[in-house]
Amino acid sequence: MKRSLQQISEAVAARLQGNGDVQVCGVSSIASASADDLVFVEVEKFLSQALQSRAGAVIAGEFAAAVSSGKPLLISAHPKLTFARAARFLNDAEMPSQGRVHPTAVVSASARLDSSVVVEEHTVVGDHAEIGEHTRIGAGCVVGRGVKIGRACEVYPRVTIYAATTLGDRVTVHAGAVLGSDGFGYVRDRKTGRYEKFPQVGRLVIEDDVEIGANTTIDRGALDETRIGRGTKIDNLVHIGHNCQIGEDVVIAAQTGLSGSITIEKGAILGGQVGIGEHALIGEGVMLGGQGGVLPNKILRGKGVAFWGTPAQPVREYLKQLAMLARLGKKG
Secondary structure, eight states: OOEEHHHHHHHHTOEEESOTTOEEOEEOOTTTOOTTEEEEESSGGGHHHHHTSSOSEEEEOGGGTTOOOSSOEEEOSSHHHHHHHHHHHHHHTTSOSSOEEOTTOEEOTTOEEOTTOEEOTTOEEOTTOEEOTTOEEOTTOEEOTTOEEOTTOEEOTTOEEOTTOEEOTTOEEOTTOEEEEOOOOEEEOTTTOOEEEOOOOOEEEEOTTOEEOTTOEEEOOSSSEEEEOTTOEEOTTOEEOTTOEEOTTOEEOTTOEEOTTOEEOTTOEEOTTOEEOTTOEEOTTOEEOTTOEEOTTOEEOOTTOEEETTTTEEHHHHHHHHHHHHHHHHHO
């Protein structure tokens, strides 16, 4: 569905220069753009390239305000962010107003689906599940008993959502993710040496505006809950163990593994292949570099402070130690 530049400018709070009746329906890179696409420019040196492209309009910074061009402009203080919001606005325009359930899907009679929900091929929706308006459930998914999914969610194919899991509004879950599975909790019998499973009867709560990458797994709580805070973004192939508490606007890159009962506070950033031991705490705004390791029960604090290495320490200290080791190696 196409939208006029006037509609887009109002939706993303950008200043329109040029013909607001021009309509677009997608976003693109400058090189691949068609007349139906929006592009963006963050640096002035690329502006002429964008203006000469086939794009229908350009989102640019204040440096473009004085430029005379036949191509419409959307002026913004943060072009990349405005571009992302415009893409979301255009995508929302494509949401079906009328839902449908594919004939091969199995939906429990006790499940409650809004009339605008789309359920695709071979999906199973369990007893007493609830799915909100304009949500799409992809092919081959399993939505367990008592699962609650909010409005405008996108669940891609072959996602498994275990019983009693809750998803807020505008949650995106990519293919193959498993949400609410049992945590890895066992009790050892000291006499026999055998392991017996500790109860995994808690739940998983995922708040609004969270995105979860492909083949990521998030365990439910053992006795209480695992919670993923509003706006958090989780990459592909991430594992989050039981009882973890992830704050708002946290970013977790691919192949990171979190043991049980970890707290990650608001705005923290975890690089790829990070590993964190149980009961550790990563403070607000901490940045943990790729392959960083945090020992069990460890606390890292310092908003905006970068940590690196195993065991993780402030990056300046870590680099000093590397330099010292290099000097010692040369002396040897």
